[in-house]
Amino acid sequence: MIDIKEFGIHEGISEVILSTLSPEGIPNAAPIGLHMNDRKFFARIYNSKTLDNILGNHAAAANIVDDPFLFVQSALSDIEPGKFELKEGFPFLKDTLGWIVFDCRCRKGENISVVELSPVRSKILRRKIIPVNRGFNAVIEATVHATRYVVLKEQRYMDYINYYDTIVQKCGSPGDKDAMKLLFDLIRLYRLKI
Ligand SMILES: Cc1cc2nc3c(=O)[nH]c(=O)nc-3n(C[C@H](O)[C@H](O)[C@H](O)COP(=O)(O)O)c2cc1C
Structure with a gap:
């Protein structure tokens, strides 16, 4: 069980x-x-x-x-x-x-x-104490909107992503900021494919 x-x-x-x-x-x-x-x-x-x-x-x-x-x-x-x-x-x-x-x-x-x-x-495999961090949570929210943006191409999703990015830049760890950079890079690649 x-x-x-x-x-x-x-x-x-x-x-x-x-x-x-x-x-x-x-x-x-x-x-x-x-x-x-x-x-x-x-x-x-x-x-x-x-x-x-x-x-x-x-x-x-x-x-x-x-x-x-x-x-x-x-x-x-x-x-x-x-x-x-x-x-x-x-x-x-x-x-x-x-x-x-x-x-x-x-x-x-x-x-x-x-x-x-x-x-x-x-x-x-590993147990970890993970304090709540708004930066990490904001990366997750931005990523959800990014998956919608690449399919629906609606500007409002880019607006949400940019909003969550401000939180990542304020509260996030270096890893959160790297993840946001990857997110913007991958969105750019999708744009080039359109
Ligand atoms: C935090 C988060 C939660 C998600 N939850 C779902 C979900 O419950 N169902 C779903 O179909 N897609 C969900 N997605 C979107 C998929 O991960 C996304 O469409 C992905 O590209 C699917 O990849 P695949 O084609 O390799 O399966 C979620 C994305 C994020 C960032």
Whole structure:
């Protein structure tokens, strides 16, 4: 029996990085909101590599991560293979504080699917005291808006990103500022592709 509270996960939505494996054996990672409601877990996932992989092999691992760079990189580009560790054939992020592997049952929708998640095994690798930091939280908010901006190209998302950047510059760690730099660089790349 997995004691989910040990992972700092409680009712509501926890932002994790979900790692999955494609049918061809290629690892993927993306930030996804892990919903917990009445001790049941689920995710609402838009059409994406993560969803394709879950539809392919019905498994995903929630990586509990406190690295802002990994959130930005996995949301807006691909994580390089060297940042994954394969255990029993499944990919986890090397820098994870802990992971939970889920069996996945997918109710497929046209644009968004509901994935019911049943925990099967887990591990805590590192325990850390993490004080609340507005800079880190602002990177996460900016990254959510960046994933919307690259799809919908609406200026209001850039305005939100610039607002959260002011908080990162005021309160964030050097790592948070590096993550924001990566975010702006990756957005610029998307703009060049349009
Ligand atoms: C903090 C955070 C939470 C996110 N939560 C979700 C989510 O719950 N469902 C979803 O479909 N996308 C979510 N996203 C967006 C995906 O991470 C993003 O679309 C990503 O590019 C998907 O990558 P993939 O194609 O490699 O799966 C979230 C992004 C961030 C930054």
